[in-house]
Amino acid sequence: MAERLLTTSKAISEAIAQEMKRDDSVFVMGEDVGAYGGIFGATEGLLDQFGPERIMDMPISEMGFIGAAVGAATEGMRPIAELMFVDFFGAAMDQIYNHMAKIHYMSGGHVNVPMVLMTAIGGSYSDAAQHSQCLYGLFAHVPGIKVVVPSTPYDAKGLMTQAIRDDNPVMFFFHKGVMGLGWMTPNPRATGPVPEEPYTVPFGQAAVRREGSDLTILTLSLMAHRSLDAAEKLAEEGINAEVIDLRTLVPLDREAIVESVKKTHRVMIVDEDYKSFGMSGELAAIVAEDALDYLDAAPKRLAVPDVPIPYSRPMEQYVIPSVDRIAAAAKELVAE
Amino acid sequence: MAERLLTTSKAISEAIAQEMKRDDSVFVMGEDVGAYGGIFGATEGLLDQFGPERIMDMPISEMGFIGAAVGAATEGMRPIAELMFVDFFGAAMDQIYNHMAKIHYMSGGHVNVPMVLMTAIGGSYSDAAQHSQCLYGLFAHVPGIKVVVPSTPYDAKGLMTQAIRDDNPVMFFFHKGVMGLGWMTPNPRATGPVPEEPYTVPFGQAAVRREGSDLTILTLSLMAHRSLDAAEKLAEEGINAEVIDLRTLVPLDREAIVESVKKTHRVMIVDEDYKSFGMSGELAAIVAEDALDYLDAAPKRLAVPDVPIPYSRPMEQYVIPSVDRIAAAAKELVAE
Amino acid sequence: MALNRDELLDLYRMMVKIRTFEERVGEMYYEDKLPAFDIAAGPIPGEMHLYSGQEAVAAGVCAHLRPDDPVTSTHRPHGHLIAKGEDLKPLMAEIFGKKTGLCEGKGGHMHLFDPNLHFGCGGIVGGGIPHAVGAALAIKKRGEDRVAVSFFGEGAANIGAFHESLNLAAVLHLPVVFVVEDNLYAISVPKSVSTAVRSNAERGAAYGIPGVQVDGQDVIAVYEAAQEAVGRARRGEGPSIIEAVCYRYRGHFEGDAEGYLKPGEKESWKEKDPIHILGAQLQGQGWLSEDEVAEIQGEMTALVGEAERFARESPYPAPEEALEGVFA
């Protein structure tokens, strides 16, 4: 039988639907998650299946409804809240990091906050400074939140299922460019085989998307797609890149990172988040800590160069790592 | 003539007072900045000098009044807003990072946002998970904010004066433990010589607080004090630590960091912020990027081990780097 | 105080100007995006929220404003900025992402700033409301008679920044007018799903601020409510809130399938079109002929055409300019 192909957005909504059927305590809250189906389709079709009591459109009040999700979770429900764009986190951050993230710890482990906060990330379509960010590094910095950043439809379904079943707060970051939306720039990697039955993908296990021997590319989300495309180009020039998709930042698969670098002796981090004080620094630090003696060249970081995302296409394309720039940087690294 | 000694908190309030006299457009907004003088004394005495029109107590509405500071700044005022504890940033983060930080860039450079957002950081006095954080790494991650973290009274005055005169948004992080408050654990380094006349300390210049040859300690704020105390202990055992106080994270004095590490060949980062995806990772990455071949040992990071700050004293003391732990870690590093 | 012919014609012309601009942007938006719609493609990429249908609000309010009166707007800002007096060329060029744009291509359609007109906006719902309060604070501190105005949608009235801003404006007695454009929806979510109160004007009472709800299709009604509120602020008598009930013709953003609308809903609103309403009134008074209607439309089409040409012919910024301008 032919494999069933789904887009990432359908994979996510399927995971949510299956878990909602399995568990009455799961429900969805967010802006435009109902009739609209979620601006990025993560809840498409769910209103028809489950009705407005379980697929709840919210007033524009992220602090209020994400805080309400926290309160419902501590009462034993398993809410899935959608923050439409991660860029809006500032309107809700107190609930996200002072409450959602900390209540379990502050309670001495006596209270659980089993909820999922899903949110859209990423740029490359001229949505400018307030609608194009990634910011997963910021959430990975504050303790108490599991940080999940899928790149494939298969992972998206399995990681979402895992997230819903997890007894902890999980932030689930889907990149608009990996969702397979009809109105985004087409991305063949955004559609892929997804089993129909429910399954989980465990947190904390990176995926080696491509084996290689000349350098390790550490990345995730849309940048995993671009890194794979770059790796194909590099292969034509005889450079063999290993591409590691981290999949989750918290927990982080430190072992996979270190092992790969010990094998290839060169590492490049490709990140769509801001460069400084974020993911790329952390990964480079880990490599320096655990594989210093194996490095034949300094770790290289390719990320947004600490500027807000500009609107105009040429500028935006200049700051977000592209396939060409990834390939060029990899060549430089290998030549060092 | 004997040097004039001030506490850090007096140094800050003096800088504000002098700039307010110099420039009518400077004013202060915050909770309890008036009659109370600021919970950490940063505005002590200012109400008497300048009256409630310029030292404005605010309702508890951080999004509102920090956003109002942004609006006043774009109209040419130079507000100083106080966020009482950095831990409350989540109540105002949208204004801080989507507006204060980005308006200048988004406007194509046509609009300035000359304001200071000052805030208290740090723990070690059992104020637990929601009142003890540092989080400067998080603000250094998002572009558009200058990040100033003084450790001495002299620097506090000069950096505050610089911050007020700067045409950009500046976040000024004062650690409660470096303020010299009568009700905090006494800290002799929190009192020091401060010239009476106004002066500035430039951003982006680290201070070598102690020269040394065996390892470099990169740090700031209260951890600079503890690192210096640790360095004295280490000196007794013949270990010579160089202690670099970064003073500002944005801009960052990359050169000073790299130069010192090239000299000592060993680096330890001492940070009171959470360990992962923050300052300690960034600094280790920079060292790996720019001084890889000079390293005789892997960079070492001492920071809060990715847990919320626990209340109970033994646990809190365990997670925030202490003089003893800094010294012990340094010894380990030198032995490697 | 009845409006005279010139005043009414100014309002009419402004509404036509906005409508013409928005409809042309709406057309150009689809260039090179079809047949397989790609939001990133074409001369105008990214999200696009147009103001068609709501012109009476911007025109009626901004008629009372001077260039130096601060205005903050939203993700749907073109109408407010045009009514505030913006030149269409740099505005259009910014929407095209060109170097000659208001923000040199860095801001884009949702992030338009003009310090000369004291105008700012942004893509975060509720984000501009505190800025207007802060601008009003600056005005009060300097003892000026300027007035700050914040436009935002009925959806934004449910966010915390609204509450904090109104409270702060009230307790500090600031010269600011809050204008809620109730266009019935926040994206797909109708007002009835997002709040249990009928009118956000009533919320003024929670802060000690006078509030009034007006018909946002009727530019004269908006004009009069704004006259009172702006006048109050200019005289130092404190803040006000106006809610104008209106309707957006083009969906939340371009590409919105509008599956959430009731059948016939949009059509029935189009029958109450603000431009037609005022046009009919003017024609009834004998103050506007068919020829003049065509002439005004022609003039606005030409202005928008010029702006379009300017935008198309302008160069893009160099890619490396992205690295400049984070700090002053």
Add this chain to the structure above:
Amino acid sequence: MALNRDELLDLYRMMVKIRTFEERVGEMYYEDKLPAFDIAAGPIPGEMHLYSGQEAVAAGVCAHLRPDDPVTSTHRPHGHLIAKGEDLKPLMAEIFGKKTGLCEGKGGHMHLFDPNLHFGCGGIVGGGIPHAVGAALAIKKRGEDRVAVSFFGEGAANIGAFHESLNLAAVLHLPVVFVVEDNLYAISVPKSVSTAVRSNAERGAAYGIPGVQVDGQDVIAVYEAAQEAVGRARRGEGPSIIEAVCYRYRGHFEGDAEGYLKPGEKESWKEKDPIHILGAQLQGQGWLSEDEVAEIQGEMTALVGEAERFARESPYPAPEEALEGVFA
């Protein structure tokens, strides 16, 4: 419906219990901190916000609550938690930072959680309000007759989370009661500086929620207002807001120099002490003798003493426990 003797005595006893607990904590707080006050020292380190003076609010409201009714509180939480029925021992042990504490020493005085009593609190102003709304949502979803209550100060009514929470509770018609304790100040900032409205109860109208302001010194008034509001919620008739005007005796936190008070202010409030008021009423009815007063006080002193002993004798957590429990 007049309260009977037992009900009144229960209220009285609860208020004395809270007062006794708070005053003892207030004494112990200074142990080993003086003469040069060091906030980090002593058996009870850190900030300490005590509830003395406001007991009528917690007692009057919680009298209507069952153990399974969710309650969210603030940085000043002891009174609410005691009124909710907490055992003083684990509460005191938590304040001491001991392993036997409610939160095993991780939470501390401002972060007390008891899932058995469905109680939570926190140090962020306004932070608990949305949690009560969410708990009420969980209750409604399950079709239960539980009621969620959120206590917070008058200062918190100015923060966005208040607005968003009340709006959400109203539009979803949730079983939740918002209790504003107006103790006149937010730290040093008086209500008149932080808002232009007299009563936060009036703000209910902005959401379509009934609101009432009561004398928070009069436990019977609080009890009656809460009876109505809790009853309404339990019957599925939606949310309410109560503002209780009260006073804190010990300053915002221990160590507060209270330079912002008016002369004689505190003394005049102490004349309206809630425990004395009810005590006098009970004595007037012949329902409480001097001996009984002393007996109740003795009982509560003994209970608090036991809790103190328990806390003092309990071990601290091991330092390494800090590393556990970030995730379930």
